[in-house]
Amino acid sequence: MKKVDLAACPVCSKLEIDDEGAFLDDLKCTIKVYSKNDLIIRQGDLCDALHMLTQGSVKTEMIAENGNILGIEIIKAPRPLAPAFLFSDNNHFPVDVTALEEVEIMKIPKAEIMRLMMTNSDFMSSFMTHNANRTQFLTNRLQLLSIKTIKGKLAHFLLENSYGDGKPFIINRNQTQLAEFFGVARPSLARSLSEMVQDGIISINKKEYTILNPKGLRELLV
Amino acid sequence: MKKVDLAACPVCSKLEIDDEGAFLDDLKCTIKVYSKNDLIIRQGDLCDALHMLTQGSVKTEMIAENGNILGIEIIKAPRPLAPAFLFSDNNHFPVDVTALEEVEIMKIPKAEIMRLMMTNSDFMSSFMTHNANRTQFLTNRLQLLSIKTIKGKLAHFLLENSYGDGKPFIINRNQTQLAEFFGVARPSLARSLSEMVQDGIISINKKEYTILNPKGLRELLV
DNA sequence: ACAAGAGTGTAACAACTGTTACACTTTAAT
DNA sequence: ATTAAAGTGTAACAGTTGTTACACTCTTGT
Numbered sequence: 001m002k003k004v005d006l007a008a009c010p011v012c013s014k015l016e017i018d019d020e021g022a023f024l025d026d027l028k029c030t031i032k033v034y035s036k037n038d039l040i041i042r043q044g045d046l047c048d049a050l051h052m053l054t055q056g057s058v059k060t061e062m063i064a065e066n067g068n069i070l071g072i073e074i075i076k077a078p079r080p081l082a083p084a085f086l087f088s089d090n091n092h093f094p095v096d097v098t099a100l101e102e103v104e105i106m107k108i109p110k111a112e113i114m115r116l117m118m119t120n121s122d123f124m125s126s127f128m129t130h131n132a133n134r135t136q137f138l139t140n141r142l143q144l145l146s147i148k149t150i151k152g153k154l155a156h157f158l159l160e161n162s163y164g165d166g167k168p169f170i171i172n173r174n175q176t177q178l179a180e181f182f183g184v185a186r187p188s189l190a191r192s193l194s195e196m197v198q199d200g201i202i203s204i205n206k207k208e209y210t211i212l213n214p215k216g217l218r219e220l221l222v
Numbered sequence: 223m224k225k226v227d228l229a230a231c232p233v234c235s236k237l238e239i240d241d242e243g244a245f246l247d248d249l250k251c252t253i254k255v256y257s258k259n260d261l262i263i264r265q266g267d268l269c270d271a272l273h274m275l276t277q278g279s280v281k282t283e284m285i286a287e288n289g290n291i292l293g294i295e296i297i298k299a300p301r302p303l304a305p306a307f308l309f310s311d312n313n314h315f316p317v318d319v320t321a322l323e324e325v326e327i328m329k330i331p332k333a334e335i336m337r338l339m340m341t342n343s344d345f346m347s348s349f350m351t352h353n354a355n356r357t358q359f360l361t362n363r364l365q366l367l368s369i370k371t372i373k374g375k376l377a378h379f380l381l382e383n384s385y386g387d388g389k390p391f392i393i394n395r396n397q398t399q400l401a402e403f404f405g406v407a408r409p410s411l412a413r414s415l416s417e418m419v420q421d422g423i424i425s426i427n428k429k430e431y432t433i434l435n436p437k438g439l440r441e442l443l444v
Numbered sequence: 445a446c447a448a449g450a451g452t453g454t455a456a457c458a459a460c461t462g463t464t465a466c467a468c469t470t471t472a473a474t
Numbered sequence: 475a476t477t478a479a480a481g482t483g484t485a486a487c488a489g490t491t492g493t494t495a496c497a498c499t500c501t502t503g504t
Contacts, residue, residue: 062361062364062365062368064365064368064369064443065378065440065443066369066374066443068368068369068370070364070365070368072364084353084354084357084358085354085357085358086354087347087350087351087353087354088351088354088355088357088358089351089354089355089358090355090358091354094358094361094365095361114347117346118343118346121340124339124340124346125309125336128309129309129310129311131306131309131353131354131357132306132307132308132309132310132311132313132353133310133311133312134357135306135307135310135353135356135357135360136306136307136310136311136312136316138357138360138361138364139284139316139317139360141364142284142292142294142360142363142364142367143284143286143292143316145364145367145368145405146284146286146290146292146367146405147286147288147290148290148405148460148491148492149459149460149461150460150461151460152288156287174480174481174482175481175482176480176481176482183367183368183370184461184462185461185462185463186481186482187461187462187463187464187482187483187484187485188460188461188462188463190482190483190484191461191483191484191485192460192461194483194484206470218287221286221287221288370461370462370490371489371490371491372490372491373490396450396451396452397451397452398450398451398452406491406492407491407492407493408451408452409452409453409454409455409491409492409493409494410490410491410492410493412452412453412454413453413454413455413491414490414491416453416454428500445504446503446504447502447503447504448501448502448503448504449500449501449502449503450499450500450501450502451498451499451500451501452497452498452499452500453496453497453498453499454495454496454497454498455494455495455496456493456494456495457492457493457494458491458492458493458494459490459491459492459493460489460490460491460492461488461489461490461491462487462488462489462490463486463487463488463489464485464486464487464488465484465485465486466483466484466485467482467483467484468481468482468483468484469480469481469482469483470479470480470481470482471478471479471480471481472477472478472479472480473476473477473478473479474475474476474477474478
């Protein structure tokens with residue numbers, strides 16, 4: 001098994017560990033491996049251990065009562081999955097988590113996390129900051145969803161993901177995934193995109209987007 | 223000034239304090255008072271101290287680039303405002319906060335919170351849990367916003383707020399606030415409501431709602 | 445009791461989005 | 475290299491929502 005790169009993990013990077021192996025042995029954790037497209041976590045599952053994604057990448061999505069899918073995010077190792085929910089009064093996962101490739105998950109019991117937090121202030125600080133950043137992310141998602149038109153969402157999203165210099169940039173989602181991210185129907189998204197291209201506001205080449213008319217794009221926010 | 227009811231505060235309740243006055247003196251905090259409709263915090267303001275709402279109630283809302291308003295929640299004292307953002311890398315408030323009545327806010331410096339967390343594991347635990355519950359709340363908001371039809375949002379919302387026994391229940395928001403909560407236009411919401419009343423699915427008397435046909439209501443989710 | 449403001453009900457129309465369907469292109473697997 | 479699967483472009487139509495406008499009711503303060 002490939003060694004876990006703790007230094008790259010937003011909540012573990014501050015752990016000063018001489019021997020990672022010993023540290024991991026010390027944690028009473030279990031490790032599980034999944035294949036591509038495996039459903040790792042189901043919406044509503046009990047969340048009583050920190051699920052650390054140590055290898056691979058996953059997608060998270062919420063499934064509404066009516067079957068509509070809202071894509072939340074794509075997560076690459078190493079990163080904890082929904083760490084905040086470990087401490088909530090209703091500790092159930094709010095999302096489905098699906099493997100996008102070969103994936104390895106390390107489950108660390110809640111008590112171990114508590115112990116780490118109390119004995120290591122750097123870990124606690126990192127954990128707090130990571131959760132705070134997750135909240136920030138959710139807030140951004142809320143803002144995006146509250147925009148009523150698809151072109152408005154696109155404008156907000158593209159402006160946020162561009163460098164602001166008119167240079168091309170990559171959006172690492174296909175149309176179907178983008179539509180799920182926005183919570184809209186795929187053909188509707190395609191229509192909006194092609195109209196924006198026709199109007200000369202943007203150009204698209206596969207996953208490479210270019211903003212041709214920033215002013216026009218900003219006007220779509222209104 | 224009325225004494226602050228620390229025991230009722232979700233993050234302070236676990237503090238075992240003999241003399242609240244001494245404790246509060248000890249904290250290097252500042253207290254500010256606001257009048258009804260005062261804008262207490264503006265979206266984007268720096269968040270470098272924990273804002274504790276000690277008296278009164280406030281509403282929080284996000285204002286989009288286009289001026290559209292998305293109501294987030296109504297907060298009653300005692301409760302911290304956006305505590306998670308104190309620790310985020312981009313520590314700016316994501317919402318406008320407006321006083322709904324006479325309001326008193328206590329600002330506690332970040333360093334004081336850090337100190338409290340490290341010296342008092344109960345406080346830390348409460349703080350974590352509170353933040354986790356806030357995340358849960360935001361996730362529910364996301365789910366609600368991802369429902370595409372207004373009647374679907376209403377069905378989700380009413381089912382969540384009823385007791386499931388067909389008895390009347392109070393929704394403590396007027397139509398305008400509900401529309402902002404759903405991120406839809408007020409007349410559109412009114413139309414959906416009146417159609418649902420005409421169809422015999424619900425009945426409304428001021429802020430008192432009754433579900434007459436739960437099955438019909440659930441079908442609106444589809 | 446009255447006036448002013450806030451909140452609600454409703455209508456007509458425009459604008460936007462979802463649905464469904466199908467042809468076409470690209471990618472991945474064998 | 476071939477085939478299957480995934481992804482994209484597009485169209486017509488129905489359905490839902492936003493916009494604007496106005497009358498009306500209810501609440502609140504004086």
